[in-house]
Amino acid sequence: MISAPEAPAYLDTLLLVLDLLGVFFFAVSGSLLAARRQFDLIGSVFLAFLAGLGGGVVRDLIINEDVPHAFANPLYLIPPALAAALVYFRLVTQGRLRRTLLVFDAAGLALFCVTGTRTALAAGIEPIMAILLGVATGVVGGLLRDVVANEVPEIFNRHGLYAVPALFGAGLSSLLWTLDLFNWLTAALVMLAVFAFRLVSFRMRWMAPNAARGSGS
Amino acid sequence: MISAPEAPAYLDTLLLVLDLLGVFFFAVSGSLLAARRQFDLIGSVFLAFLAGLGGGVVRDLIINEDVPHAFANPLYLIPPALAAALVYFRLVTQGRLRRTLLVFDAAGLALFCVTGTRTALAAGIEPIMAILLGVATGVVGGLLRDVVANEVPEIFNRHGLYAVPALFGAGLSSLLWTLDLFNWLTAALVMLAVFAFRLVSFRMRWMAPNAARGSGS
């Protein structure tokens, strides 16, 4: 398991809780997508696991964890199961599936880009590459969810920014870590900022420039 | 390589044979899909490798095998090559591609959910997580096959159950292992049960509940 020797034990516990919360948010986004696409309960459980655990597992494979967190700790089974149950019993949707999905996805993104960057840094990855892994942790679960369900991945949706908030959160986390300022308070603030950044960018329809300057205009 | 010290040597050999057989069945399902989609022989070989080896490689990456079985043992090259050849010379299809594909896919699923669970357990994974890895071994190859070929993955097909038989087989395997009752006979019985479960559920059009209760009715 990963542990930063210099970090106080409470930070490890806190980050486990936040990581589980991130798994839960993405898992809900997976089950909501299954509901919208009229998949069955099994497909819902499957997308909950894929969306919730995909980002962290890919990150852990890359940083060469012994066994990915999610497969070493049975606690990680709970959030996807809970998510599928909540969606099944219609406790997280009031007929506005798209909007609810958006909020849960944003919350997962905010948590994962921070916990992902921190996990990579604690494993000894260089700060600049840890940013890349933090972004990957944030976007890969949602990407797998969308690719497997044959949706256009959210990351290519031009309605609001997606990877930019993740990059912002991962970059800030890596900077704070390098400056020895990464703690529960700063981590929580970064997460809140990423969450707000994502939702505001969606509401305001902020758009990134085109892939090729001037095209599509 | 994986080896369970307490297991008799014949069980390792038997499970290698069954694993190769599972690779073959999924590989045939990949080549049949290529034939149905009118891909070329190269695409057929490619889908045979992806469907046949995908599940086991992902499982081995997660349990952190030194090098995945399939890349450490050249024997694993034979089933996909054979599968593509059989489909090319039209030896496994009589004009009913969809049905033949279904049977081979079910056989692969039955073998892999058992061998996958056993491989994870032998690598020291906890029984409950080994179930998850067994299911993953069973469904990931077919999932990659379908995603890459731009099909709706079989796992979301509402016509019959897919992941449930795999979960049943992986769960039973893990239970038998924990009770020290996992041997060639019980393994074979579980595989047969999964195979029958999958095909009967398809024939009887058993359906899982919706992702959200009451929706789509």
Add this chain to the structure above:
Amino acid sequence: MISAPEAPAYLDTLLLVLDLLGVFFFAVSGSLLAARRQFDLIGSVFLAFLAGLGGGVVRDLIINEDVPHAFANPLYLIPPALAAALVYFRLVTQGRLRRTLLVFDAAGLALFCVTGTRTALAAGIEPIMAILLGVATGVVGGLLRDVVANEVPEIFNRHGLYAVPALFGAGLSSLLWTLDLFNWLTAALVMLAVFAFRLVSFRMRWMAPNAARGSGS
């Protein structure tokens, strides 16, 4: 890190340069695809990273590198960033996106099937399995690019050969290595041959046989 003890140091440096060049070519293919699909700049950067680094990262995960090359060496960040910038400022396209994409993709394929095979061999993988990993290094980046962007993967495109040139290049590289004839000159020649093979096969519309003999005729 990988190093073949018997290889002169210049070969390692040369192969790093060629690998970075391959990343660049595939990264450009990713950004060009983003431009053709009218994705935004972020999508362009994302597809550049995925197409450029995907093949090598999957290869390194399979041969169980400590941390994949691309995440251990910040130099690998440069080609994708450069590629996205060149496409953004319209420096690599003159209105013929499809054709330009084809050439860059072919160049990446040529470089990666050789460097991928060599990396696997240097890590101690058996020559025959190293061929498979070389082909995977060549095709996986482009495959991920196409799957994520919801395109039919180039590997299934019946217009010209794709995996065959990669197999030819990986096979020849593995043979040269086994014969102790793998050096900068032979590596470069193999790359050129693969590049020419791919483009000529496209121009001449060479086609592989069908997945099932006689079908689709």
